[in-house]
Amino acid sequence: MKNLLVALAVLMACSQAFAVEPSEILDDPVLESRAREISKELRCVVCQNQSIDDSNADLARDMRVLVRDRLLAGDSNQQVLDYMVSRYGDFVLLTPPFKASTYALWLGPGVIGALGIFALVSFYRSKSKLAAASDAPSQTVVAGLSEDEQKRYDKLLENDQV
Numbered sequence: 001m002k003n004l005l006v007a008l009a010v011l012m013a014c015s016q017a018f019a020v021e022p023s024e025i026l027d028d029p030v031l032e033s034r035a036r037e038i039s040k041e042l043r044c045v046v047c048q049n050q051s052i053d054d055s056n057a058d059l060a061r062d063m064r065v066l067v068r069d070r071l072l073a074g075d076s077n078q079q080v081l082d083y084m085v086s087r088y089g090d091f092v093l094l095t096p097p098f099k100a101s102t103y104a105l106w107l108g109p110g111v112i113g114a115l116g117i118f119a120l121v122s123f124y125r126s127k128s129k130l131a132a133a134s135d136a137p138s139q140t141v142v143a144g145l146s147e148d149e150q151k152r153y154d155k156l157l158e159n160d161q162v
Contacts, residue, residue, distance in 0.1 A: 019054050024064055026072070035068045038080050042067070043094045051094060 020039075026032040039053035044060040052060040052067075063084070070080045084092050096102045145153060 019056050019060070020064060021061065024061070024068065026068055031068070031071050034077060035064070035071055038067050038071075038077055039064055041081065041094055042084055043092050045088060045092060 020036070026035060036053060040051045042052045042063060044050045044052050044055035044057055044063070046057040046059045047055045050060075052063045067080055067084070070083055075083065081093070090096045090102055096105055098106055
């Protein structure tokens with residue numbers, strides 16, 4: 001079992017280490033470092049939780065090549081990012097901008113968390129009120145009883161609890 005876990009960890013480490021293929025690497029180390037920097041900011045639209053720098057998907061490879069082509073054409077880092085956003089939308093950015101179309105991405109988790117906390121607090125408050133009501137001496141008013149009948153009912157309950 002231990003050997004299996006070690007082998008799995010090695011395979012996972014290797015898959016990320018070799019996402020950028022040697023054929024993709026630029027000859028100019030400055031351009032290559034810029035390409036890697038940009039690639040770490042872009043999401044693989046197939047994997048969705050990995051940057052294109054870490055992903056082995058074919059589309060991620062195509063996106064890495066596209067980034068390098070744009071850099072070779074003389075684009076700045078921001079121009080490359082703008083081009084990728086124009087082509088794939090804001091979703092391609094691992095950190096999308098805070099604007100009207102992405103409010104749900106930024107605010108959604110907080111709203112859902114707040115609603116969950118509110119539901120838990122409401123649930124436990126109602127549960128504690130029910131527990132307190134059941135522990136309290138019963139002075140329950142039964143519908144349809146006259147005043148004399150209610151007094152007899154309460155007296156019977158008191159005698160039953162003793």
